[in-house]
Amino acid sequence: MSTEEYDEFGNPIGVTSEDDSSINSSEETTSSEESYVSEHQKENLEEDINSGVKNLTTNDEEEEKIIIHSKSSTDSSFQNFGPDVETVYATQDALEPEIPIVESLKNEKFTIEEESLPKTTYSKQYLSDLLHIPSKIRNVSICGGLQSGKTSFIDLLVDETHLRDHKNNENNNIKYTDNKVLEVERGISIHSSMMTLLLSNSKGNSIAFNVFDTPGHSSFIDDMNSSINLSDNVILVVDVAEDVPESLSTVINVALSSNCKLFLMISKLDRLFLELRLTPLDAYYKIRKIIDNVNKYLKMKGASDHILFNPTRGNVFFESAHLNCCFTLDSFADIYRAKIHQDLSDTFSKSLWGDVYYLDGHFTTKTANKIKSANERTFVKFILEPIYKLAMMVLTMPAKKLEYYVREKLGIHTISHPQFKQDPSDVLRTLFKKYFGETQCSFTDMIQSYGVSPIENNINAFQYNQTNLEFPEQSLSSVQKCDSSGPLIAKVSRLVNTSDGSRFYAEVRVFSGTLKSKSSVILLGETYSSEFNEDMKIQKIKKTFLNDTRYRIEVGEIPAGAIGLISGHEIDTFITRTATIYDEDAFKPNFPILKPFKHVIQPVFKVAVQPENPSDMGSLISGLKMISREYAGCEITVEEGGDQAISGYSELYLDCLLHDLRKLYSNIDIKVSDPMTRFAETCADTSMVKLPTNSVNGHNSITIIAEPLDEELTNDIASGKLPLDPKTRKLSKILRKRYQWDSLAARSVWAFGPLENHSVSILCDDTLPDEVDKERLLFARDSIIQGFRWASREGPLCEEPIRGVRFRIIDVGISSDYNEANGAQLIQMTRQACYCAIMTATPQLLEPVFKVDMTSNGSLGKSLSKIISKRRGRVVSDKPVDGTQLFRITGFVPVIDSVGLETDIRLLTQGKAMCEMTFAKWQTAPGDPLDKSCYLPILRPVPIASLARDFTLKTRKRKGLDGGPTLENYVEHETWEKLRATNLFV
Ligand SMILES: Nc1nc2c(ncn2[C@@H]2O[C@H](COP(=O)(O)OP(=O)(O)O)[C@@H](O)[C@H]2O)c(=O)[nH]1
Ligand SMILES: [Mg+2]
Structure with missing residues (x-):
C-alpha cells in the first residue's frame, strides 16, 4: 500500500485539485452521512472534497453511501469505507458533463409495502390450508359511495388480526388498503385492494375471507366491477349521516346482475349523536329512511322481494370505525344474552326492528297510540338508547365516576385506570370495543350465516363471467362442485402493480381445479376464439400468492373457490386486461374464454x-x-x-x-x-334522397338510406340488454315484442356497429328478392358488413362513432365476376354509401353530458345554478337530506364544459361541498355542423348556435382532416351539381 495515496489521518487522497471538476459534489451532508465519516474526517471534510472523496446520499430511505475516487485510488480504499460503500472510479472525461457519474436513485416505490411479513393473530399456513375447504371461504366486495367508510371498516379488521407495533410502524391506522402513494396523498381509494384474512366468529371458528376494498368514486368503477366479478357477496355501504348517493345506483346495477348475495352496511353510526345530534327516535327514522331508499333503488332495478334489505333478515349491519364497533341484530341480542338474560329466545333478535314495541314487559306490534309509544320501539329502546347512554356517559361523567360505573354496572373490568383518563374519543373507542366485542366476530357471524360460500355460489359467479359459448360438461360439473381436483379454469380479472411499478401480478379466481406454482397453463386473451386462435400463450406460473395489499403470502397453489395473485415471466406482457386460464394438458382449441372487460360507464x-x-x-x-x-x-x-x-x-x-x-x-x-371529449354522430331525419354509390371500378353499386333509431332501443343496445347476434331468433323476437318492429324488419338485421362496447347502429337488408340478386348479395354480405362497421366507427362529420342510426340497404348490384366484386371494392363502396345516407339525413353531432351529484352544507340555490348554467348545464333538484343540515343537488352539465366545475364548486362552498360527475347521456350539440355560414369568432367564445360546427371543425383539424364535412366528398361530381341545384345541400 503506498502511503502517498493517504493523508496524514489515513484518508485517501484522490485527485489533485485540477481534477475537482470531475467530482459530483453535493451541498448537503445529512446526519446519516456523518455516521460514516470519522471525527478526523469531519475536520478534513474540505480537504476530502478537494481530494476527490465525497459521500452522496442517494435516497432518503436507503441512505446508501457512494464514494467516488480518482483513478489514482486503489482497491484498498474499499477496506476503509466498509462493505456497504460502493467505490466508483471515474476520469474527468468519462461522461458528458450533464450526465452525473453516479445517477441518483429514483424514488421508484409507488405503493407502500410492509418490509417483512407482519405478525398476525393466526398462522398463515393455517389460512392457506383453510382455502382448500371451499365452505370455509367467503369472497366479499365492499362497495359504496365516496367516503362512506369502506376503507376504515377494513382497517378495523386489519387492526384486530395484525399484531403491529403502533409506535414504531408509521403505517399503522392509515387506511391499510389505500396503499398507493397517490391514494395516500389524495385521501381516496383509486384501485381495488384485496385482503386475505382469517377471521373468527363468536364461537371461535375460523373463516378465510377474501375482502375487496373498492373505490367509491364513480370514475374508478371499473375496479369495483372487476372485484365483483370475482366475489360471491357484496356489501353496499351507506354513510348514516348522508343520503343514498347517486353513484350507489350504478353499484346496485352491477351487484344485482352479478348473482352475488347483497348486504347493507350502515356506517359511521357515531355521526348520529356526535354530529347530527339526533334523538334516538329520530336516529331510528333516519336509519329506516336509508334502508327504504336503498330498497327503492333495488326495486327500481327489478330486484325481487327476498333481496330487499331488512335487519331482521340478517342482511343489514351497523358500524362505526371511529367507535371501533360493528353489530347486527343477532350480535346485539347475544350481548343481552351474555350480560342480562341467558334464556332469551332466538326470536328476540327479530323483534328488535320495525314496528315492534316493548309495552308493559311484552313485545307487541299493536299499540293504541303510535305517536305516544314511539319511544318504546324495540330498536330505539334496546339498541339506540344503550348506545347513546354509553356515549353520553363518556362525554359527561368525570373519569373516576365513569370508571366506577363501567366496572360495577357494566361489569367491564378489562379497561385499566389510566385508560379512563385518556382523551374522550379514545375512551369511547376503548369502551365500545369492550362492550361490543371484536368487529370480526359479528361480521363473520353475519357473513357465515347469511352470506354464500363458493360451494353454494361458485356456479353463479362462473355464469356471471361466462359468455354465450358452451363450456365442456365435465368442467361445468367441476365448477358446480367447486372441485379443486377437477380440470383447471380460472379467470384473471385485473392486473396489480408490483411496488416499483415495473411489473404486474395477475389477480385470479380459480373456478375449478387448482392453480399451482411452477405449473404450465394456457392463457387465453380477450380476443381468443376457436376461429381466431392467435391470442393465446403457454405460460409457466412462477409463483402464486395470497394478496394482502401491503404484503403477499407465497403459497404453493390456489385451490378452487379462492382468489390470489400469480406471477410469471410474460404474464403481464401477454395479459392486457382480463384472461382465461386452462390446464395445458387438458386444453382444446374450442374451449371458450370467460367474459372480457366491459366498461360500466363510457369513457368520454x-x-x-x-x-x-x-x-x-x-x-x-x-x-x-x-x-x-x-x-x-x-x-x-x-x-x-x-x-x-x-x-x-x-x-x-x-x-x-x-x-x-x-x-x-x-x-x-x-x-x-387541453381536455377534450369524445363526440358521436347521428341523424335527425330519414335520408332525403336515395343515392346509389358505385364501387371504384364501376362494376358494383349499392343504395343505402339512414334513419334515426329509437332512443330507448339505442340505450338498450349500448347497455348490453340485447343479444347482439342477428343469427339468433331471440333478437328478432325482442325487436318485435319490445320495440314494435314488424316481423320483416326484425328479421332483416344484418349487423351492429361499431363493434366496440357501445355498438349502437344497425345495418338492415331491406332489399326485395324480385329486385335484387339475393345470391350475389349474400356473397357480398361480409364485405358490406365490414364497410358498414368502418363507417359507423368513423362517421362523416369528424370521424367520431355513429350512434342511434339504422342503415337500410334498399338496392344493390354486385358483379358476378369475383375479381370485380372483391372485398376492397365492396368495403369502400359500402362505407361511402353509409356516409351519403347520413349526410342526406340531417346529420347532427352528439356531445356527452355528465350528471352532477352534490351534497353541501346548506342550499346553494341560485349561486350554484349560476355556475352550472354558465356552463350550459342545469340544476334539476335541490332538496334537503332528511335528518341533516345537508342539501342534495343534482343537475346536468355537458362534459366539455365541466372542466374546472369541481374547483368552482369547492371555491363557492369553501370546500364544504362534495361533487361527483358521471357520464349520463348523449345530447345533440346546439347548431348545425354543416352550416358554413355560422359565426365562428377567433380567440373568443363561440356563440351557442355555432357550437356543433365549431366542435366538428376543431375535431377535424386535430385529426388532420381537410376542411369541413360535405356530401360533395362522397358523390360523383355530376350528382353533386344536381343536388346542389336543389338548394337542399350546400
Ligand atoms: N365520524 C366518522 N367518520 C368516519 C368513520 N369511518 C370513517 N370515517 C371518516 O370518513 C372518511 C372516509 O373514510 P374512508 O374509509 O376512506 O371511506 P371510503 O372512501 O368509503 O373508503 C374519513 O375521513 C374517515 O375518517 C366513522 O365511523 N365515523
Ligand atoms: Mg376507500
Missing part, C-alpha cells in the same frame, strides 16, 4: 399526449402500455396527427392516470393537450 373525457422531446416517443408508448394495464378503463388511440389520445371517465381519472404516466412509467416530459 379525452386528452392527447405527446413527448416534449420527439425522440422520447418510444418511452411514451411503453409508458402508455403500462398505464393501460393499471387503468383498465382507459382507451388509448392514435389520432390522425400522430398524437396519442387517452380517453377516461373524468378529470380526476385522467389526472391520476397522467400522474402515474409521468412519475412512474415514462419519466419523460410530456405535453398534454
Whole structure:
C-alpha cells in the first residue's frame, strides 16, 4: 500500500485539485452521512472534497453511501469505507458533463409495502390450508359511495388480526388498503385492494375471507366491477349521516346482475349523536329512511322481494370505525344474552326492528297510540338508547365516576385506570370495543350465516363471467362442485402493480381445479376464439400468492373457490386486461374464454399526449402500455396527427392516470393537450334522397338510406340488454315484442356497429328478392358488413362513432365476376354509401353530458345554478337530506364544459361541498355542423348556435382532416351539381 495515496489521518487522497471538476459534489451532508465519516474526517471534510472523496446520499430511505475516487485510488480504499460503500472510479472525461457519474436513485416505490411479513393473530399456513375447504371461504366486495367508510371498516379488521407495533410502524391506522402513494396523498381509494384474512366468529371458528376494498368514486368503477366479478357477496355501504348517493345506483346495477348475495352496511353510526345530534327516535327514522331508499333503488332495478334489505333478515349491519364497533341484530341480542338474560329466545333478535314495541314487559306490534309509544320501539329502546347512554356517559361523567360505573354496572373490568383518563374519543373507542366485542366476530357471524360460500355460489359467479359459448360438461360439473381436483379454469380479472411499478401480478379466481406454482397453463386473451386462435400463450406460473395489499403470502397453489395473485415471466406482457386460464394438458382449441372487460360507464373525457422531446416517443408508448394495464378503463388511440389520445371517465381519472404516466412509467416530459371529449354522430331525419354509390371500378353499386333509431332501443343496445347476434331468433323476437318492429324488419338485421362496447347502429337488408340478386348479395354480405362497421366507427362529420342510426340497404348490384366484386371494392363502396345516407339525413353531432351529484352544507340555490348554467348545464333538484343540515343537488352539465366545475364548486362552498360527475347521456350539440355560414369568432367564445360546427371543425383539424364535412366528398361530381341545384345541400 503506498502511503502517498493517504493523508496524514489515513484518508485517501484522490485527485489533485485540477481534477475537482470531475467530482459530483453535493451541498448537503445529512446526519446519516456523518455516521460514516470519522471525527478526523469531519475536520478534513474540505480537504476530502478537494481530494476527490465525497459521500452522496442517494435516497432518503436507503441512505446508501457512494464514494467516488480518482483513478489514482486503489482497491484498498474499499477496506476503509466498509462493505456497504460502493467505490466508483471515474476520469474527468468519462461522461458528458450533464450526465452525473453516479445517477441518483429514483424514488421508484409507488405503493407502500410492509418490509417483512407482519405478525398476525393466526398462522398463515393455517389460512392457506383453510382455502382448500371451499365452505370455509367467503369472497366479499365492499362497495359504496365516496367516503362512506369502506376503507376504515377494513382497517378495523386489519387492526384486530395484525399484531403491529403502533409506535414504531408509521403505517399503522392509515387506511391499510389505500396503499398507493397517490391514494395516500389524495385521501381516496383509486384501485381495488384485496385482503386475505382469517377471521373468527363468536364461537371461535375460523373463516378465510377474501375482502375487496373498492373505490367509491364513480370514475374508478371499473375496479369495483372487476372485484365483483370475482366475489360471491357484496356489501353496499351507506354513510348514516348522508343520503343514498347517486353513484350507489350504478353499484346496485352491477351487484344485482352479478348473482352475488347483497348486504347493507350502515356506517359511521357515531355521526348520529356526535354530529347530527339526533334523538334516538329520530336516529331510528333516519336509519329506516336509508334502508327504504336503498330498497327503492333495488326495486327500481327489478330486484325481487327476498333481496330487499331488512335487519331482521340478517342482511343489514351497523358500524362505526371511529367507535371501533360493528353489530347486527343477532350480535346485539347475544350481548343481552351474555350480560342480562341467558334464556332469551332466538326470536328476540327479530323483534328488535320495525314496528315492534316493548309495552308493559311484552313485545307487541299493536299499540293504541303510535305517536305516544314511539319511544318504546324495540330498536330505539334496546339498541339506540344503550348506545347513546354509553356515549353520553363518556362525554359527561368525570373519569373516576365513569370508571366506577363501567366496572360495577357494566361489569367491564378489562379497561385499566389510566385508560379512563385518556382523551374522550379514545375512551369511547376503548369502551365500545369492550362492550361490543371484536368487529370480526359479528361480521363473520353475519357473513357465515347469511352470506354464500363458493360451494353454494361458485356456479353463479362462473355464469356471471361466462359468455354465450358452451363450456365442456365435465368442467361445468367441476365448477358446480367447486372441485379443486377437477380440470383447471380460472379467470384473471385485473392486473396489480408490483411496488416499483415495473411489473404486474395477475389477480385470479380459480373456478375449478387448482392453480399451482411452477405449473404450465394456457392463457387465453380477450380476443381468443376457436376461429381466431392467435391470442393465446403457454405460460409457466412462477409463483402464486395470497394478496394482502401491503404484503403477499407465497403459497404453493390456489385451490378452487379462492382468489390470489400469480406471477410469471410474460404474464403481464401477454395479459392486457382480463384472461382465461386452462390446464395445458387438458386444453382444446374450442374451449371458450370467460367474459372480457366491459366498461360500466363510457369513457368520454379525452386528452392527447405527446413527448416534449420527439425522440422520447418510444418511452411514451411503453409508458402508455403500462398505464393501460393499471387503468383498465382507459382507451388509448392514435389520432390522425400522430398524437396519442387517452380517453377516461373524468378529470380526476385522467389526472391520476397522467400522474402515474409521468412519475412512474415514462419519466419523460410530456405535453398534454387541453381536455377534450369524445363526440358521436347521428341523424335527425330519414335520408332525403336515395343515392346509389358505385364501387371504384364501376362494376358494383349499392343504395343505402339512414334513419334515426329509437332512443330507448339505442340505450338498450349500448347497455348490453340485447343479444347482439342477428343469427339468433331471440333478437328478432325482442325487436318485435319490445320495440314494435314488424316481423320483416326484425328479421332483416344484418349487423351492429361499431363493434366496440357501445355498438349502437344497425345495418338492415331491406332489399326485395324480385329486385335484387339475393345470391350475389349474400356473397357480398361480409364485405358490406365490414364497410358498414368502418363507417359507423368513423362517421362523416369528424370521424367520431355513429350512434342511434339504422342503415337500410334498399338496392344493390354486385358483379358476378369475383375479381370485380372483391372485398376492397365492396368495403369502400359500402362505407361511402353509409356516409351519403347520413349526410342526406340531417346529420347532427352528439356531445356527452355528465350528471352532477352534490351534497353541501346548506342550499346553494341560485349561486350554484349560476355556475352550472354558465356552463350550459342545469340544476334539476335541490332538496334537503332528511335528518341533516345537508342539501342534495343534482343537475346536468355537458362534459366539455365541466372542466374546472369541481374547483368552482369547492371555491363557492369553501370546500364544504362534495361533487361527483358521471357520464349520463348523449345530447345533440346546439347548431348545425354543416352550416358554413355560422359565426365562428377567433380567440373568443363561440356563440351557442355555432357550437356543433365549431366542435366538428376543431375535431377535424386535430385529426388532420381537410376542411369541413360535405356530401360533395362522397358523390360523383355530376350528382353533386344536381343536388346542389336543389338548394337542399350546400
Ligand atoms: N365520524 C366518522 N367518520 C368516519 C368513520 N369511518 C370513517 N370515517 C371518516 O370518513 C372518511 C372516509 O373514510 P374512508 O374509509 O376512506 O371511506 P371510503 O372512501 O368509503 O373508503 C374519513 O375521513 C374517515 O375518517 C366513522 O365511523 N365515523
Ligand atoms: Mg376507500
